[in-house]
Every structure is written in C-alpha cells, then in structure tokens.
Amino acid sequence: MKISVCGKGGSGKSVITTLLAKGLQDRGYEVVVIDSDESNSGLHRMLGFEDSPVPLLDLVGGKKEVKNVLPKTPLPLAEQETSVISRSQISLSDIPRKHVISNNGISLVSVGKILQALEGCACPMGVLGREFLKKLQLTDNQLAVVDMEAGVEHFGRGVESGIDTVVVVVDPSFESIQLAGKINAMASEIGIKSIFAVLNKVPSDEITVKLKEELSKQNVAVAGTIPHDSGILEAGLEGRPLQSSETLVETDLIIDVLLPRSVRLT
Ligand SMILES: Nc1ncnc2c1ncn2[C@@H]1O[C@H](COP(=O)(O)OP(=O)(O)O)[C@@H](O)[C@H]1O
Numbered sequence: 001m002k003i004s005v006c007g008k009g010g011s012g013k014s015v016i017t018t019l020l021a022k023g024l025q026d027r028g029y030e031v032v033v034i035d036s037d038e039s040n041s042g043l044h045r046m047l048g049f050e051d052s053p054v055p056l057l058d059l060v061g062g063k064k065e066v067k068n069v070l071p072k073t074p075l076p077l078a079e080q081e082t083s084v085i086s087r088s089q090i091s092l093s094d095i096p097r098k099h100v101i102s103n104n105g106i107s108l109v110s111v112g113k114i115l116q117a118l119e120g121c122a123c124p125m126g127v128l129g130r131e132f133l134k135k136l137q138l139t140d141n142q143l144a145v146v147d148m149e150a151g152v153e154h155f156g157r158g159v160e161s162g163i164d165t166v167v168v169v170v171d172p173s174f175e176s177i178q179l180a181g182k183i184n185a186m187a188s189e190i191g192i193k194s195i196f197a198v199l200n201k202v203p204s205d206e207i208t209v210k211l212k213e214e215l216s217k218q219n220v221a222v223a224g225t226i227p228h229d230s231g232i233l234e235a236g237l238e239g240r241p242l243q244s245s246e247t248l249v250e251t252d253l254i255i256d257v258l259l260p261r262s263v264r265l266t
C-alpha cells in the first residue's frame with residue numbers, strides 16, 4: 001500500500017508523514033518514507049536521521065539525464081546499479097545503499113532536490129517520482145508514505161498514478177480547504193478511491209467542527225485531527241526528531257481509518 005501526503009505548503013505534510021510513519025512502525029510495519037518534496041529539507045530530521053540519503057536523481061545523472069535514462073531497458077549487468085530506476089520493478093533491497101537510510105523499521109528515500117539556482121523546472125523530478133512510485137514493489141508488511149510537494153502540480157505530472165490512498169493535510173485556513181476540494185477532485189478523476197483529509201494544527205474543538213463543515217461541503221472525507229501541539233512546534237523549531245507521544249492516540253485513530261482490512265497485520 002502506498003499513501004501520499006499532500007496539501008498546502010506549511011500545512012504539516014512532513015509532520016503528518018512522520019507521525020504516520022512512526023505510528024505504522026509501532027504496528028509492526030516496515031515503512032518506506034519517500035521524500036518527494038524537493039523544496040523542503042527537514043523531513044529526515046523529523047524522522048530522527050542525521051542526514052538525507054543521496055537523492056535518486058543522482059542515480060540517473062541529475063536532472064538533465066532523467067528523461068534519457070528512464071525509457072531504456074534493460075542494461076548490461078555492470079550498469080545495473082546506476083540504472084535501477086529503469087527496471088520494470090524496484091524493491092527496497094534493489095536500491096543502492098547510499099540512496100536509502102534505515103533505522104528500526106523506517107527507511108527514507110529521497111527523489112531529488114533543487115540545489116542549484118539555475119536547475120530550473122521541477123518536471124524531471126516529477127517523471128522520476130512517478131516512475132519510482134509506480135515501480136516500487138512492497139512486501140506484505142511494507143508500506144510506503146510519500147511526502148509530496150505542496151500544491152497540485154504533481155497530479156498533473158501523474159506522480160499519483162502508483163498511489164492507493166491520498167491524505168490531504170488541512171490546516172485551519174481558507175486556502176487549505178479550497179486546495180483539499182481540488183485535490184479530492186483530481187485524485188478521484190485519476191481513479192483513486194481512498195482520499196482523506198487529516199486536519200492539522202487545530203487549536204480547539206470548535207475549529208474542528210468548522211473545518212469538518214467546510215470540508216463536507218466539498219465532499220472531502222475526514223480521517224482525523226492532529227491538534228496544534230507545542231511539542232511538535234518546538235521540535236520543528238529546534239530541528240529535533242518528532243516525539244509522536246503527544247499525538248499517539250490521534251495518529252492511531254487516523255491509521256485505523258486509512259488502512260483497509262486487507263493490509264492489516266494480524
Ligand atoms: N500539529 C502541529 N502543531 C504545531 N505545529 C505544527 C503542527 N504540524 C506542523 N507544525 C509546524 O508547522 C510548520 C510546517 O510543518 P511542515 O510539516 O514542515 O509543513 P509542510 O511539510 O507541509 O511544508 C513546522 O514548523 C511544524 O513544526
């Protein structure tokens with residue numbers, strides 16, 4: 001099962017990705033977290049890793065090469081390490097070691113980041129992310145959680161075509177609600193049936209009620225609520241790993257809604 005976490009910039013996509021990964025790890029899953037938001041750089045820290053893995057983009061020689069490398073299949077054995085991305089199926093163990101950082105059941109893979117000002121358009125990364133997500137083969141106890149880039153552009157590039165469940169992070173703002181409606185429509189259009197909002201940074205029950213009202217007008221189902229939490233805020237401010245303990249109960253309720261019976265571990 002592959003879950004993508006999308007929403008407005010700053011709504012809490014990386015935080016929710018981390019909380020879900022930790023909650024799923026607690027349930028015994030091996031979680032593959034995929035950093036597909038090229039503009040952020042804090043996800044690895046939230047997850048408790050000191051560094052980011054080398055982006056997959058480097059496997060294909062950087063942005064300019066992505067389009068040339070992807071269609072080629074198959075290559076001579078000696079070149080296979082660098083061309084894992086051109087295979088028809090990729091499992092976690094196929095990915096060369098420097099591109100995966102793992103600890104205790106959580107692995108982090110990064111698609112790629114814009115590091116140079118003149119690297120320009122993000123499209124090749126969309127192609128790479130799309131191909132990788134489609135080809136990634138998971139075992140029964142593995143789940144993937146994808147930290148998507150902000151906005152809806154990734155839908156246009158087909159990055160979601162390998163995704164089973166879309167989570168839209170909604171913070172208490174008009175833009176966030178509007179974007180949730182849009183994402184809901186775009187995800188259903190490409191055939192995704194499991195689409196849920198997760199309310200985040202909610203300061204009170206009254207605001208939860210208001211957000212749910214607004215989202216129901218847009219036909220968006222809500223999986224649950226993560227309150228505004230000073231522990232999360234402070235960890236973010238200091239660049240520390242997220243301690244999921246404060247929101248353990250809420251995260252667990254959300255996971256119950258997201259996981260269909262077919263993928264539950266006994
Ligand atoms: N539930 C929450 N309570 C308090 N602060 C939060 C919460 N969720 C996110 N934040 C803070 O909001 C900011 C944006 O979160 P982040 O996950 O980086 O957003 P995104 O990945 O969507 O850009 C960070 O400073 C983070 O610490």
Ligand SMILES: [Mg+2]
Pocket residue numbers: 013014015037040147
């Ligand atoms: Mg982020």
